[in-house]
Structures are given as C-alpha cells and as structure tokens.
Amino acid sequence: MKAIAYKKFGNTEVLQTIEQPMPTIRPDQVLVKVKAFSVNPMDWKIRNGAMKLMSGSKFPKHTGVDFSGIVSDAGSAVSGFKIGDEVFGVVNNMMKEGASAEYVAVPAALVWKKPDNISYAQAAAIPVVGTAAVTAIGKMGKINSKTRILVNGATGGFGMVLLQLLKQHGAHITAVTSSKGVAYAKKWGADTVIDYTSQNVLSQKAMCDVVIDLSGKMGYKNARAIMLPKSIFLNVTPQPIEILFSMVNNLFTAKKHVVVLSNPGIKYTNILLGALMNGLEIEINKTFPFEQTKEAYQYAEKGGFTGKVVVEVN
Known part of the structure; x- marks a missing residue:
C-alpha cells in the first residue's frame, strides 16, 4: 500500500510517497481503509524537528493524526464495529505513527462511527x-x-x-x-x-x-x-x-x-458528536488528492485560510 513518510526532519520537501506492507491488526484493533486525513499544525512541528524531544529521531516517520474511512477488518476482541462501517478516529501515537496511508491499524477505542450528516472530509477534520x-x-x-x-x-x-x-x-x-x-x-x-x-x-x-x-x-x-x-x-x-x-x-x-495538551478519547468525542447533532459546522477550506499531500502541507503551512485542510484518499 502507499503511505506518506519522511526519513529526516525538514520542510515539506522531505515528504515522500512510499510503498509499505499492509498493516496487520492486533485483537483490539480495526483495519480502516482511509478515505481522508486532516492536516494539523502538530504534523509539521513534529516533521521539522521542533518536537524531537518527544517524538525521538528514529526514521522513517509518518504524518497525519486524524482520519476517516471504512472498516476493512476487526480484531477478535473488537465489539461494536463490523466490516463496512463508516468511521473516523485518530492514530494511537501522533509522535510515532501517521494517518497518511491507504490503510491504518488502530485500537478500536480510538475509532467512532461517522455521523451520516457529515462527509468523510468533515469527519477527518474533527478529532484533533x-x-x-x-x-x-x-x-x-x-x-x-x-x-x-x-x-x-x-x-x-x-x-x-x-x-x-x-x-x-x-x-x-x-x-x-x-x-x-x-x-x-x-x-x-x-x-x-x-x-x-x-x-x-x-x-x-x-x-x-x-x-x-x-x-x-x-x-x-x-x-x-x-x-x-x-x-x-x-x-x-x-x-x-x-x-x-x-x-x-x-x-x-x-x-x-x-x-493545553489534548488527547482524543470517547469523553471528548461524545461531546463533539452531540454538538454535531445540534448544528456544529465543519468548514473544509480545501481538499487535496493523496498524490498532492506535499502540496496540501505547503498550502496549510502558509496559513491565512478559514476552516480545515484535508487530504482525500481514493
């Protein structure tokens, strides 16, 4: 499968599209076919080395934290999700893992069912x-x-x-x-x-x-x-x-x-899901195709836009 990775700290030029094996899941995890992932400032703070005391300097590293997609497989200990469910969530450790891939394996506790009234792009923009x-x-x-x-x-x-x-x-x-x-x-x-x-x-x-x-x-x-x-x-x-x-x-x-240090979890997500039901608006400023992930980060890092920037994955 394709994924976005980088092998040294730096600007957007260090981002590469690589081929890597499909992730395998543990009993408590789900495998999600990614439909979209969000661009966040923490992504480039980690990538440019500003957070190396927390992220470490082991490469390659991946980018992206929150995502949306479709459940492709579920571990034996997972309940509440089945193949075909539309979901959104976050990777387990933003300092070590990334959502910028065709598939991600994540704990079921960090995935939630996507409301029908929002798009994959909007869902990916919510968690962080x-x-x-x-x-x-x-x-x-x-x-x-x-x-x-x-x-x-x-x-x-x-x-x-x-x-x-x-x-x-x-x-x-x-x-x-x-x-x-x-x-x-x-x-x-x-x-x-x-x-x-x-x-x-x-x-x-x-x-x-x-x-x-x-x-x-x-x-x-x-x-x-x-x-x-x-x-x-x-x-x-x-x-x-x-x-x-x-x-x-x-x-x-x-x-x-x-x-303020945040850690996505069910407590916060339930509040956000309730807000979405009550009219919370999620404005997507611009979407980029997976092949233009580097351009998405270049655009986002310039700032000056409203709402969120999202990368969509075919």
Whole structure:
C-alpha cells in the first residue's frame, strides 16, 4: 500500500510517497481503509524537528493524526464495529505513527462511527481540533455571560470549533482574524471581531479573563498587556520549555500561563458528536488528492485560510 513518510526532519520537501506492507491488526484493533486525513499544525512541528524531544529521531516517520474511512477488518476482541462501517478516529501515537496511508491499524477505542450528516472530509477534520477545543474550554474554569474571552487566530480549524462551543456557554467572545475570516468569526459566534490586518489587538486596554492564542504568534509575554489582573493565557502550541516555564510562572503571578495538551478519547468525542447533532459546522477550506499531500502541507503551512485542510484518499 502507499503511505506518506519522511526519513529526516525538514520542510515539506522531505515528504515522500512510499510503498509499505499492509498493516496487520492486533485483537483490539480495526483495519480502516482511509478515505481522508486532516492536516494539523502538530504534523509539521513534529516533521521539522521542533518536537524531537518527544517524538525521538528514529526514521522513517509518518504524518497525519486524524482520519476517516471504512472498516476493512476487526480484531477478535473488537465489539461494536463490523466490516463496512463508516468511521473516523485518530492514530494511537501522533509522535510515532501517521494517518497518511491507504490503510491504518488502530485500537478500536480510538475509532467512532461517522455521523451520516457529515462527509468523510468533515469527519477527518474533527478529532484533533475538536478535542483541543473541548479541552481548552475545560481549562477556562466557570464560563458565563460576564466571561470575556479573546481568541487569537480564530478562524482556523481549532477556532472554528472553539467559537461555536464557547457560544453555547454564553461567553463574550472577541475573535482576532484576518479580513477574510471576519464573516466566519461572526457566523461562528464572536461578539466582537478584530481584523489584525488593520488593527493591533495588543493596543487594546486590559480586558480579558481568558486569552487563547491559536496562531502561536502572540505569546504569553505579549498577551499580558490585555489580560486582567486575575486571568489565564491558554497556550495550545507549547514548546517543551514553555511547559516548564508555565509551572514556575504560575507560582508568582495571578496572570496564569496554562498549557493545553489534548488527547482524543470517547469523553471528548461524545461531546463533539452531540454538538454535531445540534448544528456544529465543519468548514473544509480545501481538499487535496493523496498524490498532492506535499502540496496540501505547503498550502496549510502558509496559513491565512478559514476552516480545515484535508487530504482525500481514493
């Protein structure tokens, strides 16, 4: 079968299409014929070596975490799935495995049945950003109509889900996005929208109970200027050193630096499945064929788009 792999850290040029054996399944696993997989920032952070302390330096490595597809086989200990089921899920270890292949073998506990009202591309786009959004909201503490939340980089895949879920909690949301994302931010629930191409959010007065930086460009040091005396900054793209920094920093200030590390599982997925039934929108910005996986990553890494980028597999 075909798969996408790389044999050294680097930019998109290190990505290769290779032939490798069909995966075999353990008793607790299912074999899924992949129909689509999603592109996430963590993919290229691992690929360019930024996460090598966690990923290790053993090659070849694969890319992609979340996927959708059709069950081709199920292990003897698997119940609840049968051949032909339409599913979506995640690979077991994003630092070691990848979803960018014609088939993947994954634990049945990390696979869920695809709702009929969404496409394979939409299903593949949900697990990573959806779990991160639910996890981030859990880190925010009690949220109500008086809670002022600023979402920086608000109309990518993560922001798409986060804005919609936050609106259900009744929070007052300020979204920071480009001019192309203003309409989406309003549609997904933002009360106030700041177009960063014409306005500097950091010039605002201290106004935020929560700042969540989805772009990774603001940073805690800058965010402090717009944070209220007792507030939190959520870091969803931490470098390993920032995890240690947050622990030390929070001992000495009421402006907390909180690292968000998400791990897809049934608890989070049930929340997302419920949200999908209640109208959660999944915007696919662009799809690429499997043969253009490298181009999909080049496009995604430039940023500046709304929603998610997905690769479809024949």
